[in-house]
Amino acid sequence: MKSEVEYSGLSESEVLASRERYGENILTPPARTPMWKLFLEKFSDPIIRILLIALLLSVAVAVYHIATGEAGMSALFEPAGIVLAILLATVVGFLFEMSAAKKFDILNQVNDDLPVKVIRGGHMLEIPKREIVVGDIVMLNAGDEIPADGILLSAVSVQVNESSLTGEPMATKTTIEADFDKEATYPSNAVMNGSTMLGGYGVMQVTQVGDATEYGKVYTGSQIENNTQTPLDKQLNTLASFITKASYIIAAVIFIARTVIYLTEHPVIDWLLFGSYLLSTAMIAVTVIVVAVPEGLPMSVTLSLAMSMKRMLANNNLVRKMHACETMGAASVICTDKTGTLTQNQMxxxxxxxxxxxxxxxxxxxxxxxxxxxxxxxxxxxxxxxxxxxxxxxxxxxxxxxxxxxxxxxxxxxxxxxxxxxxxxxxxxxxxxxxxxxxxxxxxxxxxxxxxxxxxxxxxxxxxxxxxxxxxxxxxxxxxxxxxxxxxxxxxxxxxxxxxxxxxxxxxxxxxxxxxxxxxxxxxDPVRKEVPAAVSDCLNAGIKVKIVTGDTPATAREIARQISLWTPEDGDRNIIIGPEFAALDDKTLLERIPDLKVIARARPMDKERLVRLLQSQDEVVAVTGDGTNDAPALNAAQVGLSMGDGTSVAKEASDITIIDNSFGSITKAVLWGRSLYRNIQKFILFQMTINVAACLIVLIGAFLGTESPLTVTQMLWVNLIMDTFAALALASLPPDERVMRDKPRHLNDNIVTRPMAGGIIGTGIAFVLLLFGLLQYFKHVDITSLAQFDLSLFFTHFFNFAPVPGGLTRYELTLFFSIFVFLQFWNMFNAKAFGNVQSAFDRLASCKGFLWVTLIILAGQILIVSLGGALFSVTPLQPMDWVYIFVATSAVLWIGEIYRLIRRWIA
Structure with a gap:
């Protein structure tokens, strides 16, 4: 439909010429990384890398054992287990991120076909937004989205919502130069793409379209890859480096020491026997390296992150990048905008x-x-x-x-x-x-x-x-x-x-x-009801909150007061306006930033600069934003949090989208992140304890000349417990509100804390001594039932290294295998209680995933021993022996409970 109007607008030929010169009114979509490349990126994880090395070494050991006739094809079970661990860790994470990406795309759909009223050839037409060109005359009415950047030719009571660009929810526009606002971010006669007409009506002439608009410039800038390393990445890198060095050192010690011992015992060298001995020694050294690698750690991390992604979505947090789950828990500063996050965004x-x-x-x-x-x-x-x-x-x-x-x-x-x-x-x-x-x-x-x-x-x-x-x-x-x-x-x-x-x-x-x-x-614009309590939770958790807004200082300070961020003791040092912030040099700002609570009249680059400066002080920064102006800061932060009704630019630049726009959901993200990190620590505590015990057993066996009492298939079951089941059990633990009492961990902290290291080494050595003592006891005493166990003989034979003909019976080896498994079973309860948990039984009823896994381990061990036969090199145990094993090994849990009780009394 056409109607006569006072402006002539562009002719059809001028439209084509303009489109040819300035391009179309569409934003270049962000470059999507191919799926195959996203999958391969999962192998860049530091622990996955050392697992790949361990896989190669494990294959070498398996081939050696098969070639020498020491084992059959069952020797390949160990490398197969490592392959399974690698695939689970990489595939699960990849699939969850793909699922989140699909949900994000649905949430972030952009409509370039919105109808726009333009004047062309002297007539008013309605065309899709994408067909707007530079020079077009566009009619604007209340409620319209401004389709491109332009200059007002006429304006009657025009007010626009520029919050997506400047944070300003209402800016007055005019063509009368005397009424121009000299402090405005954009000229008073300019209207920008992405803004919305609040009231009045006007006519604009388009000056920029597509990527050339202010909205488009920030959109393009937001696509720059964020290479900020997450705290968890750094800590896992450190752990991987330590494990690699420690295992290499132990392997080198074994190789050198066994070589020296051989040369000492054999003054005359038979080079053929010596070569065979060296090859055997090398295989033992390689076995130590393989045993030292925590195969289940990457899977535990992935499962924890994946389960958190799923549960956080139920709490209105759509996580796009998996590691953002945990990084949110490490946040030490939250830079939040005001409108829509702290307030309802509705006057x-x-x-x-x-x-x-x-x-x-x-x-x-x-x-x-x-x-x-x-x-x-x-x-x-x-x-x-x-x-x-x-x-x-x-x-x-x-x-x-x-x-x-x-x-x-x-x-x-x-x-x-x-x-x-x-x-x-x-x-x-x-x-x-x-x-x-x-x-x-x-x-x-x-x-x-x-x-x-x-x-x-x-x-x-x-x-x-x-x-x-x-x-x-x-x-x-x-x-x-x-x-x-x-x-x-x-x-x-x-x-x-x-x-x-x-x-x-x-x-x-x-x-x-x-x-x-x-x-x-x-x-x-009233403060959201849940915000004061949520901000209080963050402050009590040691997280600093800073409001960064384009609004006036008075409004920003009042909102800060209403959410209890601004106190009567605060003054001019705690607030700054954008122009003053931009005028200060970095050195002065670094001294001022710790005191700042409010930055008013902030511009996009002010927010990004604030993030960079905070990061230079080793702060882990989370940024909230819903506008195009927030994209640079969202991209620069360790965690960018966009709002569900924010612009597509903001969402593309973010790691997590807060669907309900609420700061309360951000606090829940911190809770989930901290709980997730604690769960990962619990798994590391559990698995590293077993790895230390296994390394020491191999080390002792290397010098005493004893073979491993556990077969390859038995070790496969133990690895399944250590890796898959324990990962599931500890990753499924629900979030614990008590983590919000802790202060944020430092960016350079090790994931293995001193208490963890003490527990790993102490418990690992205790397990080795007990297991070594059992082997010595079983060698010298013929056991047919644990009912005949004699504690005095246990200590008598502990240091009796004299060779015993006949070795261990299958029943004794089955007892040893079951005791070994049950020691790890009870230690899983101690791992659950790590941190500020008072008891392993604390909230046990709510840990349904954990309870199911414990039942699977119990049932699995009994079934394997009862029915495994030759495959697992076991024989059925007497019913009372199961009772003895269950009760006796539970001492691991009760000793842990006593220790936690004493620690509470001391505290």
Whole structure:
């Protein structure tokens, strides 16, 4: 459909020429990494790398044993187990990230086909947004999304929401140069792509499209790869390096020591026997390296991260990058925006000071005044109420809705005769209506209270109408109170006018008009109910919170006060504005940053610079943002948190999307991250204890010349317990609120803490001594049942290294195998209790995954021993021996419980 208009616009040939020169109005989509490359990236994990090395060495050992006839094809079970661990760790993580990416794409769909009204060839047309070109004349009305960057040719009461670019929820635009706001981020006659028309109407000429727009520039910048290494990556690198060096050192010690011993015992060397001995020694050394590698660690990390991704989604956190789950738990600073995260992003009436008598009918006059003297609308079609138009006017309509008043019906029945829309120059809006309520023509005025009061002669009060001069001081006192709380205030007035009476002259109220003042409202974007408690949780957890916003210092400081971030002791050193922040050099800022709580009037690069400076002080920084202006900081931070209704640019630059936009969900992400890290530590504690024990057993056996009492298939089952089952059990532990009492860990902390190292070495040595003692006992005492176990003989034979003919019976080896497994079984409970948990039984009933795994291990061990036969080199045990093993090995748990009890008493 076409209609004649005053602008001619571009011709068809000019459109084609413009598109050829400046390009289309579409944003270049972010380059997606191919799936095969994403999968291969999983192998860059430091632990996976040493597992690959261990796999090669394990294959070499297996081939050697098969070639020498020491073992059959069962020797390949160990490398097969390592392959399985590698595939589980890489494939699970890959699949979960792919699933998150699909959910993200659905959440982040961009519509380039939105209809836009343009003028071309002297006619108004409706074309898709993507077809806009530089030079196009675009018609803008309230509610429209601005499709490209441009300059206003005409503007009537234009107000735009620029929060996606500047953080400013409402900016006034004009073509009158005298009214330009010199402090505005963008010129007052410029409108930008990604902004939304709140009110008024205008005509713009497009100056930039697509990637050349301000929105597009930030979008392109947000696609730069974020190579910030996560804290967990650093810690796993350190652990991998330590394990590699330690295993190589032990292997070298074994090789050198056994060589020296051989040369000492054999003055005359038989080079053939010596070569065979060296090869055997090399295989023992390689076995130590393989045993030392924590095969289940990458799978444990992956499972923990994957399960956290799934559960965090239920808490409104859509995690796109798996390691962001854990990194959020390491956050030491959260740089948050204000609008939509701390606040509801919906202006509401905080207080309405209408001092009237309801019975007099003045209440109905106020309702009609608000409904008729407004250009905003409420959209309730989507099931939730959405304001269309000026958010301040929308707040008044919401106030009516809360009282059950149908603003649309009031507006429909009150016929508008004349109207002056709001302007920054007038500071008020006025509408003349034919009121069915008063059966008279009425002038309604609302605007800045100090301006509206100047037109008033009376004020409606509970005692009737009183002179404005008498009541004005009290009103001004109340206004000051509201303004000190950074609230927007509106004054309301009305007058009965005659049908032929002139109300407006030259765009202003006629001088003779005398209004009656109705009252004032205080309007603000209210803080979300859950935010103060969530911020308090972060502060108590040692996480610093900094508000970075494009809003005014007064508003930002008031919000900080309402969420208990700003205290009475805080002053000028704790707040700074963007221009001042940008003017300071890095050295001065580094001294100032620890005290800063609020950065107001911030620009995009201010936020990114803040993140970089904080990171230079070894802080782990999380950044929240919903606008295009937030993308550089989101990308620079260790964790970028975009909002669910934020721009696609912000979401592309982020690691986690907070679907419900709430700071409370961010606190839950911290809880999940910290709990996840603690679960990973628990698994490391569990598995490294077994690895230390296994390495020491191989080491002792290498010098004593004894063979391993566990067969390859038995070790495969033990590895299954250590790796898959323990990973599942400890990764499935639910989040623990107590982790929020801890302070953030330092970026350079080791994942293996001193208490963990003490537990690993101490428990590992204790297990080795017990197991070595059992082997010595079984060698010298013929055991057919544990009922005949003699503790005195245990200690008697402990150091009896004399060779014993016949070796161990299958029943004795089965006992040893079962005792070894049950020691690890009970130690898994101790690992569960690591940290600030008071007991292994704490919240045990809620740890359903853990309980299921323990049952599987118990049932599996009994079935293998009872039915495994020749495959597992076992023989069935007597029922009472199972009881003895279960009770005796449980001492591992009870000793741990006593230790935790003593530690609590000391603390």
């Amino acid at each position: 509401r009436v905080h207080e309405a000071a209408f001092d009237y008598i309801p019975e007099s009918g003045v209440e109905d006059i106020i309702f009609e005044s608000i409904a008729a003297n407004s250009t905003a609308h409420l959209d309730e079609a989507a099931g939730s109420v959405k304001v269309l138009g000026n958010p301040t006017e929308g707040a008044l309509l919401l106030w009516l809705a809360d009282r059950g008043v149908d603003y649309a019906a009031l507006r429909r029945h009150a016929e508008v005769i004349e109207q002056l829309t709001f302007s920054t120059e007038r500071k008020y809006m006025a509408t003349v209506v034919q009121s069915p309520l008063l059966n008279h023509r009425v002038l309604y005025v609302k605007g800045a209270p100090e301006y509206v009061m100047n037109f008033c002669s009376d004020r409606v009060t509970s005692s009737g109408n009183v002179p404005m001069t008498d009541s004005r001081p009290m009103l001004e006192e109340k206004l000051l109170q509201y303004q000190n709380q950074a609230m927007r205030t509106l004054g309301f007035a009305y007058a009965l006018v005659e049908p032929d009476e002139v109300c407006f002259i030259a765009g202003h109220l006629a001088p003779h008009i005398k209004l009656t003042f109705l009252g004032i409202t205080a309007i603000a």
